[in-house]
Amino acid sequence: MPPFRSTLATKVFLAFAVLLTAFALLGFFGAKQLGDVGEDLRRITEGHLSLARLAGQLETSQQNLFRDLRRGLDERDPKSRELILRIAAAYFPEVIRSRLDEVRSVAERRLPKEKEATRAAFYRGVIEAVGRLRVEHEELERQIERVLGQSDELAITGARGELDGIERRLRAELFSLGEQIHQETDHAALRADADEKQATLRLAGLTAFALIVIVFSTALVSRELARIRPLVEFARAVSRGDYAQKVPSVGSDELSALALELESMSRGRQEREQELDRQRDELERAYHRVAELKRYHESIVESLRAAVIVTDRDRRVTSLNRAAEMRLLGQRDQALGKLLEELPLGRALALQVGPLAERLTRGGALSLSAAPIPIRDGSEALADVTIAPLEDANGAVLGLVVALEDVTEAVRTKEALIRSERLAAIGRMSAHVTHEIRNPLSSIGLNAELLDDLIGDLVSKDGKPSASAEEEARAICRVIGRETDRLTDITDAYLKFARLPRPQLMSWQPAELLREVATFVRRDLDANRIKLELEISESMSELELDVDQMRQAMLNLVKNAKESMPEGGTLRLAARESEGETQLEVTDSGVGIEASDLDRIFDPFYSSKPTGTGLGLALCQQIVSEHGGRLEVRSLRGQGSTFVIRIPTHRPGPS
Known part of the structure; x- marks a missing residue:
């Protein structure tokens, strides 16, 4: 096949x-x-x-x-x-x-x-x-x-x-x-x-x-x-x-x-x-x-004004926003990875709320109002603080979230408002008291003048004028007159404090104001063995001031400084400008102020001098406040005092 x-x-x-x-x-x-x-x-x-x-x-x-x-x-x-x-x-x-x-x-x-x-x-x-x-x-x-x-x-x-x-x-x-x-x-x-x-x-x-x-x-x-x-x-x-x-x-x-x-x-x-x-x-x-x-x-968290700090379960800082970096903790890479308690902020919080580790187990948020906290420059600020555990979707705690909002200026504003309301009430009371005592004082003065006119008619028992009786009566009348004048001055001070007029603002150079004050007080200071120093910058911005009121405030501060140096010393007047505000300073080398008195020296009727009215610094505070500024004091007992008037360089007119 x-x-x-x-x-x-x-x-x-x-x-x-x-x-x-x-x-x-x-x-x-x-x-x-x-x-x-x-x-x-x-x-x-x-x-x-x-x-x-x-x-x-x-x-x-x-x-x-x-x-x-x-x-x-x-x-x-x-x-x-x-x-x-x-x-x-x-x-x-x-x-x-x-x-x-x-x-x-x-x-x-x-x-x-x-x-x-x-x-x-x-x-x-x-x-x-x-x-x-x-x-x-x-x-x-x-x-x-x-x-x-x-x-x-x-x-x-x-x-x-x-x-x-x-x-x-x-x-x-x-x-x-x-x-x-x-x-x-x-x-x-x-x-x-x-x-x-x-x-x-x-x-x-x-x-x-x-x-x-x-x-x-x-x-x-x-x-x-x-x-x-x-x-x-x-x-x-x-x-x-x-x-x-x-x-x-x-x-x-x-x-x-x-x-x-x-x-x-x-x-x-x-x-x-x-x-x-x-x-x-x-x-x-x-x-x-x-x-x-x-x-x-x-980006939202980063741009918040409130400081936000996040930690892990071991309380080591894992993230923080720009506000926390700039105001509280410094450089970010220096704070990341550190225990929160190793930082000044963490230690301050632990003192106020107890061990932070307990916040991981207790659950729930903890809030503090106006709590004092250390900030980056070493000073202290007030902040509303919220500490809450950071949880995942299943409720497991991953760490802590600490949020801090700076309320320092808000607290200061509230305190200033309270002080202003208290001053207004005291002013109304002062006006009432002044009205009640002016008429008796006028009557005393009138009767003293009549008594002085009648002294010439005084005679002795034999019909002849008695020189000694006449002189004694005249001395008494002079005392009455002096006391009347003193009481009148006091009532005028009360009225000035109670009825401080609205500032009549005009442009004025701070340097010129300080020179006028220095010229006015120089002779009196020389007589009391007090050396006067001026520290003035010539290139300062003009301020909107009521010159008479601000001059009165400066003279009151100079008067207090002079009285704090009975044995003589040095008084320095300074004017400087920084960060949108002008500072007028009165510094003395006197006896200083007790730390316990610093919070009270601006209260009306409070005085550490037996003959003082207690209205000088209160009046200064009121004048500065009417100009939109604030009056501050730094003092150490035995080392002198510095009073600082801070006025905004660009300030809206009074409402």
Whole structure:
């Protein structure tokens, strides 16, 4: 029996049959893999990205709602509070319910399409989370309804606590939902990437098989299959990702079908890669948006005027904002990593609230009002302090958050207001007292004058004037007159203090004012063996002053300085300008002031001298305050005193 010999046509047929089989497998597995990748992409676009977007919108609406609720609860006026709360309750809950419905709708649409148990469980978890969020928001709406119309501050405070609890639970639930969405998105992206790699490997394997068949067929029928070479080159270009190549033109029907198949494969792969690139770009943009949001939140904390310090569980400083760096702790790299108790601020807080380690276990926030704290320059400031544990979504304590708001100027302003009100009350009392005693004083003076006129008629028993009796009577009258003048001076001082006129402001050079005061007091100081020194800058800005009042204040300070140096000494008048204010200083080398008296020396009627009225420094304080400034004193017993008048260089006129 002769051996079987296949014809060239048979070999070509068999070669093409094998080749077509290979490409059929390639098309089948490619289509299947493309379907898997397409399903992954639809899962990401229709499910995960939509859920992530809605979760972000839900978080923003929720933050806006609680921001308006806090602003409403903090409002003192009941009508304003109710208006703000009703607006918040009318708008944001509707938006939040809409977002929750959209999240649930997305999850319910995707749930029937998921055959894998873990993916179906994810969407069921999303639906359950939406249910929990809806329950919490319904509770929140009930709390808002209870607060509306409330005027009892205790009830409002309790409602604020309930709202804070609901907010924490909502944040925790929303954070957990976001984490699930992000994790599932990451898993979906990884699966899509794995499917792509698997498809590439299968396509590469099948393409290699096809090339082997082509090479074998070419070796058998090189001349007939020469026209297939362009198709092979095209297939190789597609496998390299070069989609710019065009399908070569061939003459036979079989080769034409093969060319069309290759072209279809090329388009499918190109479209799939473009879709993957687009989805990758979407994920990158989403990642950048999240990163930008994180930077935005960090920027907000960094720009706060309040100092914010965060520690870990070991109470080591992990972060601080610019206010904490500039005002409290110094260079950031020097404070990071240190125990909070190793820093002056931490030691001061521990003295006031106890061991800071206990704040990690007790839970809840602790607040201090106007607490003294050390600041960077070594001085001390007053701050409202809040110390709270930093917790994660599960309530585990991660560290401490310390927030400090500088209220030094606010406390000083409040104290100045109290002092001003007290001075006003005392002024009214002084005016009343003065009015009551002026008439008796006038009567005493008038009678003293009459008595002086009648002294000339005094005579002795024998009818002759008695010189001794006359002289004695005149001496008594002179004493009465002096005492009357003294009481009149006192009442004038009371009236001047009680009825200090509004300053009549005009532009004036501080240097010229000090020279006038120095000229006026120089002779008196020389007589008391006191050396006068002037320290004046000639290039100072003009001030808006009532010159007569400010001159009176300076003369009162000079008079006090002179009386503190009965044995003589040195008195220095100085004027300088710095940081938007002008400073007028009166410094003496006298006996100084007791530390216990420093807080009282500006109180009306307080005096350490037996003959003083106690109104001199109070009047100075009132004059300086009327000019928008403040009067300060530094003194050590036995080392002298310095009184400083600080007046803003650019000050608005009196209201």
